[in-house]
Amino acid sequence: MHSIFLKYFDEVARQRSIRKAALVLNVSSTSVNRKILKIEEELGASLFDRTPEGVELTAVGGILLEHCRRVLHEFDRTRVLIDDMRDLRTGHLNIITVDSVAIGSLPRAINEFSKVYPDISISVTTAQPEDVVDAVAMGDADIGIAFTFTSHPDVRILSEKSAPFGALVRPDHPLSGWPSVTVEDLAGYRLIRTIDARGRNSIIDQAMSTLVTPLSTYVFTNTLFLAKEMILSNHGIGLYTKIGFYDEVQRGELSFIPLIQATLGNVRVGVMASASAAIGPAKRLMCDIISREMGSMRLDS
Amino acid sequence: MHSIFLKYFDEVARQRSIRKAALVLNVSSTSVNRKILKIEEELGASLFDRTPEGVELTAVGGILLEHCRRVLHEFDRTRVLIDDMRDLRTGHLNIITVDSVAIGSLPRAINEFSKVYPDISISVTTAQPEDVVDAVAMGDADIGIAFTFTSHPDVRILSEKSAPFGALVRPDHPLSGWPSVTVEDLAGYRLIRTIDARGRNSIIDQAMSTLVTPLSTYVFTNTLFLAKEMILSNHGIGLYTKIGFYDEVQRGELSFIPLIQATLGNVRVGVMASASAAIGPAKRLMCDIISREMGSMRLDS
DNA sequence: CACGGTGGTGCAAATTTCGCACCACCCCAT
DNA sequence: ATGGGGTGGTGCGAAATTTGCACCACCGTG
Numbered sequence: 001m002h003s004i005f006l007k008y009f010d011e012v013a014r015q016r017s018i019r020k021a022a023l024v025l026n027v028s029s030t031s032v033n034r035k036i037l038k039i040e041e042e043l044g045a046s047l048f049d050r051t052p053e054g055v056e057l058t059a060v061g062g063i064l065l066e067h068c069r070r071v072l073h074e075f076d077r078t079r080v081l082i083d084d085m086r087d088l089r090t091g092h093l094n095i096i097t098v099d100s101v102a103i104g105s106l107p108r109a110i111n112e113f114s115k116v117y118p119d120i121s122i123s124v125t126t127a128q129p130e131d132v133v134d135a136v137a138m139g140d141a142d143i144g145i146a147f148t149f150t151s152h153p154d155v156r157i158l159s160e161k162s163a164p165f166g167a168l169v170r171p172d173h174p175l176s177g178w179p180s181v182t183v184e185d186l187a188g189y190r191l192i193r194t195i196d197a198r199g200r201n202s203i204i205d206q207a208m209s210t211l212v213t214p215l216s217t218y219v220f221t222n223t224l225f226l227a228k229e230m231i232l233s234n235h236g237i238g239l240y241t242k243i244g245f246y247d248e249v250q251r252g253e254l255s256f257i258p259l260i261q262a263t264l265g266n267v268r269v270g271v272m273a274s275a276s277a278a279i280g281p282a283k284r285l286m287c288d289i290i291s292r293e294m295g296s297m298r299l300d301s
Numbered sequence: 302m303h304s305i306f307l308k309y310f311d312e313v314a315r316q317r318s319i320r321k322a323a324l325v326l327n328v329s330s331t332s333v334n335r336k337i338l339k340i341e342e343e344l345g346a347s348l349f350d351r352t353p354e355g356v357e358l359t360a361v362g363g364i365l366l367e368h369c370r371r372v373l374h375e376f377d378r379t380r381v382l383i384d385d386m387r388d389l390r391t392g393h394l395n396i397i398t399v400d401s402v403a404i405g406s407l408p409r410a411i412n413e414f415s416k417v418y419p420d421i422s423i424s425v426t427t428a429q430p431e432d433v434v435d436a437v438a439m440g441d442a443d444i445g446i447a448f449t450f451t452s453h454p455d456v457r458i459l460s461e462k463s464a465p466f467g468a469l470v471r472p473d474h475p476l477s478g479w480p481s482v483t484v485e486d487l488a489g490y491r492l493i494r495t496i497d498a499r500g501r502n503s504i505i506d507q508a509m510s511t512l513v514t515p516l517s518t519y520v521f522t523n524t525l526f527l528a529k530e531m532i533l534s535n536h537g538i539g540l541y542t543k544i545g546f547y548d549e550v551q552r553g554e555l556s557f558i559p560l561i562q563a564t565l566g567n568v569r570v571g572v573m574a575s576a577s578a579a580i581g582p583a584k585r586l587m588c589d590i591i592s593r594e595m596g597s598m599r600l601d602s
Numbered sequence: 603c604a605c606g607g608t609g610g611t612g613c614a615a616a617t618t619t620c621g622c623a624c625c626a627c628c629c630c631a632t
Numbered sequence: 633a634t635g636g637g638g639t640g641g642t643g644c645g646a647a648a649t650t651t652g653c654a655c656c657a658c659c660g661t662g
Contacts, residue, residue, distance in 0.1 A: 001340050002372075003304045018609065028652045033610065035650095039302050043380070045387040050609060052659040060383050067379040071303075071372050078368040079344070082361050086346040319640065329621045334641065336619095353628040353639060 002075060005035045006068045009047070012036065013065050017054035084280065092121045093286055096135045097145035099126035099194075100244030101269070103224050105293040106145075112289050117282050132272075139274050142283055145290065148270035159291035160270030163299045166258040168231055168238030168245055175237070176255040179301070183215065183261055190236035192219040192227050207263040215239075228254070241267065242299050258300050269294070303376060306336045307369045310348070313337065314366050318355035385581060393422045394587055397436045398446035400427035401545030402570070404525050406594040407446075413590050418583050433573075440575050443584055446591065449571035460592035461571030464600045467559040469532055469539030469546055476538070477556040480602070484516065484562055491537035493520040493528050508564040529555070542568065543600045559601055570595070 011021040012032060022029035040047055047061035057065060097106060102124055110122060127135065132146035137154035148160050167181050175181060208215060219230050224244040231238045231254065238245070239259075248254040259265045271291050273279060279287070312322040313333060323330035341348055348362035358366060398407060403425055411423060428436065433447035438455035449461050468482050476482060509516065520531050525545040532539045532555065539546070540560075549555040560566045572592050574580060580588070 001304060001306060001343060003302060005302060017607095019607085029608095030610080030653085031651055037610080042302060043383055043387075045383055052608060054608065060386050063379060063382055063386070067375060070375070074368060074371070078364060081364055082344055082346055085361050085364070086344075318638095320638085330639095331622085331641080332620055338641080351640060355639065 002071065005039055006072055008032045008035050009039070009065065009068055010072065012048070012055065013057055013061070015054075016056065020054070092123070093143065093283060094123050094125070094141045095143045095145070095286075096125045096127050096132050096141040098129055098132060098147065098269075099224060100241055101145045101294075102126050104243035104246045105290065105297060109286070109289045109293045112293075113286050116285060120282055122286075136272050136274050139277055142273065142277070143287055143290070144272045145269065146272070148268050148272070154275045155272050156275045157270045157272050158287050159295070160268045161294050161297075161299065163241045163243060163267055163269040164258045165239060165241055165261075165264040165267060166256050168227075168240055168242075168249075169255050169257070170232060170234065171252060171255050173234075173237075173255065175257055178257045180258045180260050183212075183259070186215055186237060186239075186259075190216050191239050192230045192236040193239040194227075207261065239264075241269070243269070243294075243297065246297055256301075269299075303372065306340055307373055309333045309336050310340070310366065310369055311373065313349070313356065314358055314362070316355075317357065321355070393424070394444065394584060395424050395426070395442045396444045396446070396587075397426045397428050397433050397442040399430055399433060399448070399570075400525060401542055402446045402595075403427045405544035405547045406591065406598060410587070410591045410594045413594075414587050417586060421583055423587075437573050437575055440578055443574065443578070444588055444591070445573045446570065446595075447573070449569050449573070455576045456573050457576045458571045458573050459588050460596070461569045462595055462598075462600065464542045464544060464568055464570040465559045466540060466542055466562075466565040466568060467557050469528075469541055469543075469550075470556050470558070471533060471535065472553060472556050474535075474538075474556065476558055479558050481559050481561050484513075484560070487516055487538060487540075487560075492516050492540050493531045493537040494540040495528075508562065540565075542570070544570070544595075544598065547598055557602075570600075 008021065008025060008027075008031075011025055012018055015021040015024060018033050018036070019029045022032045025032065036047060043060070043064070045060040046058050047064060048055035049058055095106070106124060110124075113122075114120075125135075125141070127146075129146040129149075132141075132144040133152050133155055135141040136144035137152050144155070147163075148157055151157075167175055167186060169175050175185065178185075219227070219235060224240075227238055227240065228245065228248065230236060238254075242249060242256045245254050245256065249256045271287050271294070273283070273287065309322065309326060309328075309332075312326055313319055316322040316325060319334050319337070320330045323333045326333065337348060344361070344365070346361040347359050348365060349356035350359055396407070407425060411425075414423075415421075426436075426442070428447075430447040430450075433442075433445040434453050434456055436442040437445035438453050445456070448464075449458055452458075468476055468487060470476050476486065479486075520528070520536060525541070528539055528541065529546065529549065531537060539555075543550060543557045546555050546557065550557045572588050572595070574584070574588065
């Protein structure tokens with residue numbers, strides 16, 4: 001918005017050299033030189049004394065530089081204010097989450113949020129837990145919801161909750177109604193479980209590989225709808241957190257039995273944001289709503 | 302120096318219309334419109350709400366307008382400061398004066414002034430008294446020196462002094478040594494007097510036309526050198542103020558006898574400047590020196 | 603004296619800005 | 633319902649401005 005001269009002038013004063021400033025600014029020195037000469041002509045005063053080593057500010061140049069720097073600084077502040085005002089009214093939130101949350105609690109959270117900010121658009125991407133963390137750390141997503149096994153220096157956990165994996169079965173299944181199950185209890189059944197698309201760093205694969213009693217997986221799917229159909233068709237036992245099937249369990253269509261296991265039984269799910277990004281009012285509200293939604297869910301029985 | 306956008310934006314906000322602002326700014330409405338649209342895109346926010354009647358500032362627009370107006374105002378002040386700093390070092394003074402002063406006191410005043418401001422150039426224009434006043438009022442001259450019969454709303458009298466007309470004669474002239482003369486005393490002599498080049502509003506012509514005893518003029522000239530030669534050649538009596546012949550009178554080459562007459566005997570000469578123009582340090586000093594030079598002159602005997 | 607730095611300029615290419623002609627919409631009077 | 637008079641906004645070509653290349657002139661240093 002402001003004349004490019006302000007930036008050029010500032011840099012030349014800083015570098016004490018037209019050619020050095022041009023290098024920093026990544027433009028030709030003639031462009032910088034001509035801008036300064038033009039303003040000197042407009043003002044009828046020299047901004048710099050030319051020396052063989054470069055340029056030195058004159059008294060007039062010092063006065064003008066002070067003005068230019070003040071203008072640039074005030075514009076930066078104005079810009080931040082405008083950015084805040086703009087984002088308060090409209091804008092976009094990028095949410096990346098494990099898919100169970102996308103189904104389980106996010107729809108209600110978005111409904112509540114949109115009553116306050118109807119013009120803010122939201123995108124929801126489902127991804128594997130470690131991809132969620134990476135996206136948040138890099139600033140590619142505003143909010144992430146995923147398991148929180150390890151901390152990440154660039155990720156801030158805003159809230160978290162225990163969300164153990166468990167067995168999801170039809171209500172008439174022999175395991176239905178158990179207060180909990182162990183891996184051994186699942187040995188005689190085929191499993192339906194989520195898949196890590198890239199097959200690496202999967203907490204479930206890692207956990208599964210440490211089991212003394214191997215479990216057999218019949219269906220791999222991160223499509224929870226498909227998983228539900230398979231469970232209801234008695235193709236196996238679902239091995240998921242309760243989050244993605246919360247409504248079905250509430251309605252009695254499915255039963256959830258928490259898994260007692262060192263890793264899978266001690267999973268926590270958290271709401272996270274980038275450690276370096278500011279949290280504006282809209283983002284803050286969305287996180288609060290998601291945290292509250294998840295906080296109200298009974299996920300361990 | 303600053304982006305033209307600032308000016309356009311300010312005016313659109315003032316006029317509440319792109320087309321009206323364009324008229325005021327004397328540019329096409331598309332130019333103004335595109336500047337605003339471009340900045341709105343840069344900022345990612347609307348500056349105006351568009352209505353069928355024109356445009357209304359948005360909250361963001363109000364914030365930015367405040368910034369723009371502050372920048373423009375601060376630049377104006379910076380510019381004035383720079384102008385003062387520049388003019389302190391170099392510059393130009395336009396002086397317009399009646400020619401007697403150009404010869405009498407101005408040379409010494411300029412000599413003294415140039416010791417302080419060697420780089421300020423000076424132009425001296427001689428003119429009839431009313432032309433001096435007009436030039437100063439219009440700002441065409443920085444300093445004027447002339448008779449001050451009437452006041453002018455656009456002219457400020459910085460200092461003035463009594464400078465009556467009188468008879469200038471050779472030292473051996475019969476009138477030499479008289480303390481004063483009346484019009485009647487001059488009746489038997491031919492006059493050498495200044496001429497109003499345009500022949501209108503001349504104080505001398507007006508004064509002469511009211512005399513009961515008509516005086517005969519032999520030579521009309523505003524060239525004081527020629528007047529002096531005519532006086533010394535006994536072609537007549539000079540009818541001038543003492544200013545232009547001060548050195549000659551001091552040296553005894555000519556005698557000055559003040560005229561006792563209602564108009565010509567009560568003339569005052571003043572140093573004047575435009576009432577609306579600022580008086581910078583250089584201009585102030587020049588006025589002071591001229592006033593001091595003229596103040597030290599004994600003009601009434 | 604040569605080299606490596608600086609600021610500064612002529613000129614043509616590249617880019618931006620501007621204005622004309624026009625479109626679409628709105629409001630108001632008839 | 634229609635026409636007139638206003639508004640903001642756009643496509644396009646001309647005009648103006650900006651940019652960078654190639655080069656000049658000067659200065660300080662080894």
